[in-house]
Amino acid sequence: MHLSQNALMGWAIALFVGTYVLIVLEKYIHRTMAALLGASVMMALGILTSKQAWSSIDFNTIFLLFGMMNIVTILSHSGFFQLVADRAVIFTRGDLTRILWVFSLLTALFSAFLDNVTTVLFMVPVMIRVTKQLKLNPIPFVIALVIASNTGGTLTLIGDPPNIIIGSIANKGFNDFLIEVAPYASVAFLLGLMLMQFLMRRAGDLKAKVTPEELQQILHASSQGQFDYPLMRKALVVFALTIVLFVLARPLGLEAGVIALLTSTILALLTGLSAAWIMEKVEWTTLIFFMGLFVVIGGLEHTGVFAIIADHLQVLIGQDIKQGILVLGFSSALISGFVDNIPFTISMAKVLKDMQTTLGPAMDPLWWALSLGACLGGNLTLIGASANIVSADLADREGYKITFFGFMKYGTPVAFVTVTVAVLLFWVTHAVMGLQ
Template sequence: MGVLAWIAVAVFVTAYALIATEKINRVAVALAGASIMLALGITDAEHAFFSEDSGIDWNVVFLLLGMMLIVGVLKQTGLFEYVAIWAAKKARGRPFPIMVILIVVTGVVSAALDNVTTVLLVAPVTLLVCDRLGVPPVPFLISEVLASNIGGTATLVGDPPNIIIASRSGLTFNDFLSVLAPFIVVVLAVLVVLCRFMFRAAFRYDAARVERVMALHERDAIRNPRLVALSLAVLGAVLVAFGLHTLLGLEPSVVALLGGLLLLALSRLDATEVAKDVEWPTLVFFAGLFVMVGGLVATGVIDSLAHAATDAVAGKLWPATLLLLWASAGLSAVVDNIPYVATMSPIVAELVDASGGNDHAQVLWWALAIGADLGGNATAVGASANVVVLGIAERAGHRISFWGFTKYGLIVTAISVALAVPYLWLRFFAFS
């Protein structure tokens, strides 16, 4: 690696350390790191603003913006209060059953929708449920974001890295469903058990509050029935368009932005008030983070790491599987998994071909997918959904620190990835 590559590493490591220690606001750190990389020529405007591989992923930014606008309008209708009261009554006010419901819903929905979209819809409901029952919302929010990253691993469309892998490998939607979905069901079940112990202090039962919640009528929470119907219609159309975006020729980001702006126009609400619910600091943080990671991509740092790892195990399928699984989980904890998977895909394709290109060798693709997707749970900045939930929590007055998230994320990630080892062995090696 050249001098610029080492400088890029130094800037990224310093910025990451500052984000982890939280001595300086994370948005300021991300912007400062991005500015330094631009000023020193580590990356340039062409790479930072216009490159899909080494710049700001505008599809992510505008998808977030569009969905935040839709959620902002929905918050004005009372629908979130309705769902919160309904969920609390179904669980008879018991905090742990409520968490289980939210984990299962988040995990299942994340398999069909983008993880960020899922947490944007679930997080406001969670805040309201916890407020009604007088329980701390942070454990619930953390459990949901962990569930979203796990659930998104199950399908081809659940997480963007899976789409990249499918494009490179030729694996189909049914391949992802048959190989990953059974494993993810087990991991979600394990997550529920882990949450029971990790967050046991949060499951306090306030009989007086529960009695008041059980006496509520959820229908009374709806403030604007017309806007509820309109919002759900637009949201439904957006979700359908997400599934059909290849036929429609529209990127999900365009669909989300069009849906958000259309709903805002039809809602007759004050656009300024709705815009206040958009997590602007989160969007800016993403932009800075993308530029910093892009500097690592542009200078060949990630490519060098990937080649070094794969060269070490060339021709050794099981060691290669283990290294790819754990290295992907580790790197995805600190850098965005989209450029990482984009960089690794051609290398994995070469390894698969060198290993015979048969069904047995396809295990390398599954190791890459599981490691990259589940590794995002390890730290507070490991996945887009994590950053979004931290922003929502902070705005609601329930700040989640970097280590406040990471101390739980590391446990869940380590156990999840460890479970993948025997699963991949049994599925691809034990009986072959």
């Protein structure tokens, strides 16, 4: 169309907003089709060439999703999730508040050492089985796991993609995140979980739906299940190997997506299950949604929208680190709630890297403010983080639809509280008390 750079930028923003509106209006169009429409129009207008669109897709994320979906499919086929669900019901004695806390704590812990998507692929099917046994609506409980996953992933270097990006560009290690980010994320997690409990109790989600007699029958049935233990052992061994390789990925020079693709293929070969059957279980709508969304966001990045946002933030921050903590923390959370936090974190991290050459170690608090905002802000909306979309599709497959506004009913207030508490607590510690 031979448009000017400013015109291309305007079209890219308009297409992103249009795609976002269609995703919000999911009653009329599926979010995968909305993402595909936005991506195809982005290329049709010439904002991105097909080659640029292809390169804007983060295939590490796609491979990671694909590989872990296959591992989870085989684990599910062995009866593993049913086994965990049965044991969870027995352990909690069907107490709904205890179920909420136990599963949320486990999810946060797993997310600190795995990526968020792997954790929800693992935990959401278990939660759905437990709630279905107790005749509950799984949706609020699934959203609680998503929130716990995103918050728990903030704790460590390897828990959330923004932290991995920050660690790489800023040359920060695992212990740096444990010291500078984990304490504030931990406080945010506990407050967020208490708020989630309050919201669910007020909505009647924590009210028992089974009689004591029915509960006893469920507890008895939970100890009588039949499972394919040989298949389960193979799947768990490969799953454990995958986790170990995730932890060792950086020293080995391997990406998480490559590891998941390799280990899931090895597991499929070991089990002898039909490749066609395994492929049918893959959440293809989720993968294609992410590919389309990556292209739409790639249009914003390619036309310089993120660079302009980062430049404006740099002007606002200047050399005032105290103000920078607040500006960067809250703006990162807001932006990450509505666009993928990976390209934004990359753009902002490059700006901070430039600032570091003049300010030196004094600007280190800005790295941690970026981490807290980008990771915790993912709970703001349904498309704020990859784990949100994956969990929604897992629930949809079981017949439970998590709508955009249905997610915001819980996610938005929890995100507001956790971001506010974590960023302000971090600001008080570093800016007011002068601790580093």
